[in-house]
Amino acid sequence: MIRRLLFLFITFVSVALLLAADAFAQPMVAVGGGLVLEQEGRSKKLETRVPLVLRGGWSFSEFDGFVEYQTFGTTDGEGYVSVHRRHHGWLGFARLKLPPVNEKLIPFLGAGAGLHFESVRTKIAAQSVETDGSLRASAAIATGVMLTNARGFDVSLDLRLVTSDGFQPNPTFGATLALGARF
Amino acid sequence: MKHSLGSVLKRCLLVASLIVAASCSPGPKGKAGQQYQIIWPTADGHYEIQKVQIDTFGDPSRLKGEFASLLVEPRIGAAGLEGERPVGRFIRSSGGVLVPADFITHQGTVVYAHMERLHRLDREVGIEGGSFVWPAKIGLRANVADAQGPLQNNAIYDGLLNALLLVPYTDTGLPITLNGGVLAHEHFHSIFQHYVLSSLGTQWHGLDAAIHVCGIDETPSPEIQITRIGGSGSRDDKLAREVTELEYNRFLIRGLNEGFADFWGWIYSGDPKFIQRSLMAAGQVRDLSQDMDALPSRETIRSSLRRLTQPRARSSLSYTFGSHYARFMRRLVEAQSASHSVHDRAAQLEVARALKDALPVIAHSFKTGFGSEFIAPEVALKPLLSALQKVTPDSCALLESFVSSRVSSSIRPADCPLPAGVPAEASAVEASGAEAIGAEAAGGDEEPSADTFSSAPVTPVTLTPVEDGEL
Incomplete structure (x- = not known):
């Protein structure tokens, strides 16, 4: 619970900073979905997770800097037993804009670092126990393209590798598709 | 602010170094005395979520230890039972307890913990060595079929493979993989x-x-x-x-x-x-x-x-x-x-x-x-x-x-x-x-009716097939 409050606090601070951004940067927010390919149970088969993605940060002329929150859950079980896992990840991301292909399509390279933790809820009949795992560091690299328009909206698609000692496989491959707005 | 190609490459190199460093961090280690939060029987035979110590689970990230080697969805190959090496996914609580984060990992951990204790029971009753069984070969989510199709709700010891195969459980009770009595x-x-x-x-x-x-x-x-x-x-x-x-x-x-x-x-x-x-x-x-x-x-x-x-x-x-x-x-x-x-x-x-x-x-x-x-x-x-x-x-x-x-x-x-x-x-x-x-x-087949074997003083003897899944 304490960690969740911490994440909420960081979100709150990020939004506050967005509103206080100066003239050199445009506040930006984005919401989207993603794809994470994880191993589960068998080492050679990958399972697809679909995380929710939330971003908030600043857009400069040459690069974007933002904080990204991702979360997804999985549930599995047999009989009256189930195991539910929820992943919470927080990455500080820098996205370097490369020379645009045209005035709307901008490729970029990105890198980030952050923290994540997972909570597990185990249920057997009426008994349920939820446990939060410890915080772990993670890092990511990404590449992708961003489609912008003059009204300040953009759609970005990136492919990424994220690494942490808790991930399987490590690094984990993922992708995100997000709809953003700059103010 | 303009960035040269060299500057970009340097930044990428820095990030790559960080990634490699993070990748080298070790996964969970199964040291002796490590506690796991798993579904485990109580003294009266009920099952609930408990913290259970496992001493010999040497490689929990591969669900492997001294007394059992687990495979997921095994098949029969040239070398006997073959299958994917499972991935053990755990989170570590603030108290240092490892909690299985998915059901395969939970099953594997519970099965291993029971195998460790069954080995202890073997020693208590004088089954020394036991190289004929340890480490036990165990298949989770085994796909075993007969003429009617895939078997469910069962556990099978295969004498030829010397392996325990646990097939998927679709009933509404305690999964067989978590049932210590069935594993024993x-x-x-x-x-x-x-x-x-x-x-x-x-x-x-x-x-x-x-x-x-x-x-x-x-x-x-x-x-x-x-x-x-x-x-x-x-x-x-x-x-x-x-x-x-x-x-x-x-x-x-x-x-x-x-x-x-x-x-x-x-x-x-x-x-x-x-x-x-x-x-x-x-x-x-x-x-x-x-x-x-x-x-x-x-x-x-x-x-x-x-x-x-x-x-x-x-x-x-x-x-x-x-x-x-x-x-x-x-x-x-x-x-x-x-x-x-x-x-x-x-x-x-x-x-x-x-x-x-x-x-x-x-x-x-x-x-x-x-x-x-x-x-x-x-x-x-x-x-x-x-x-x-x-x-x-x-x-x-x-x-x-x-x-x-x-x-x-x-x-x-x-x-x-x-x-x-x-x-x-x-x-x-x-x-x-x-x-x-x-x-x-020679023709003296004067047996009593099988339904009521009259010579039995305790309870009339009948032999009636078991009417549901067997183990």
Whole structure:
């Protein structure tokens, strides 16, 4: 619970900073979905997770800097037993804009670092126990393209590798598709 | 702000270095004394989420340790059982407890923890070494099929592979993979395989191979249940055929294997209803807390087998036969206990040790007569009771009840005197299987109805197939 409050606090601070951004940067927010390919149970088969993605940060002329929150859950079980896992990840991301292909399509390279933790809820009949795992560091690299328009909206698609000692496989491959707005 | 290509590359290199450093961090290590939060039985046999210590789970990220090697969705390959190496996914709580984060990991951890304790039980009853089973080969989500399709809700010990296969569970109770009693039951099959079946060679292997192909343990079809035991002169009698010594003895040895395994499951779990927690219908039939029935006679078994021609039905019936032995042995614990309690751990271990010591003797009896005589259902009793340190008067009385009127010196251990009024000579004659079978083969088939075997003083003897999934 304490960690969740911490994440909420960081979100709150990020939004506050967005509103206080100066003239050199445009506040930006984005919401989207993603794809994470994880191993589960068998080492050679990958399972697809679909995380929710939330971003908030600043857009400069040459690069974007933002904080990204991702979360997804999985549930599995047999009989009256189930195991539910929820992943919470927080990455500080820098996205370097490369020379645009045209005035709307901008490729970029990105890198980030952050923290994540997972909570597990185990249920057997009426008994349920939820446990939060410890915080772990993670890092990511990404590449992708961003489609912008003059009204300040953009759609970005990136492919990424994220690494942490808790991930399987490590690094984990993922992708995100997000709809953003700059103010 | 402009960025040169060199500047971009330097930044990428820096990030790549960070990533490599993070990747080198170790996964969870299974050090001795490590606690895991898993579903585990309580002292009264219920299951709940508990913190359980596992000392030998050396590589939890691969669900591997000293006493078990787990595979997911295994298949049969050139090297025996093959399959994907599983991925163990855990989170570490603030207190340092490892919590399985998905169901495969949870199953694997629970199975491993039980295997570690079953190894401890083996040592307590004197099964030293045990290289024939440890590390146990275990397949999770095993895809085992018979003619009717993939098996579900079952656990299978495959003697040829020397592996325990746990097939998917689709019922609404406790998953079989988490049921410690069922795991102990299956583990006993590997002990029985080592001490008994292996010594029988091809006589048993023929059946074993069939089990291997068919996937063992099927549920009888409805028509089999209807025709299981008919009265004398019924339509079923016309369909019945004679039972060979080999068929009969295979049934008997399988029944003993299942009954002893149920007893082992109870000794380990302390729960006489351990099967019922996962399989309601079969569990009721094999509930060890129910009253002990008298042991069916050789004739009753043959009569039942004559009417059950399909292997599946006979397989089901063997569990029922085994339950007679399992309940007798549970009562034997009570009879041997100084406190007259089935919960007396010392008495439980004494009977378990006696069973272990009796297995080679039982194997010898089958080896000498497997294809040539109808071995008596009481074949295990004397070796079992003779292996006890001291047979109490209560145990002798229990034996009297269990074998009904078939009292004989071949059954009776030295510590149990013959009851008053039973001449030793008559007992010896009755014990001769060849004579009894010979008379029957000559047309003296005057067996009582299988439904009500009237000579039993405890409970009328019937042999009814188990009506649901078996283990």
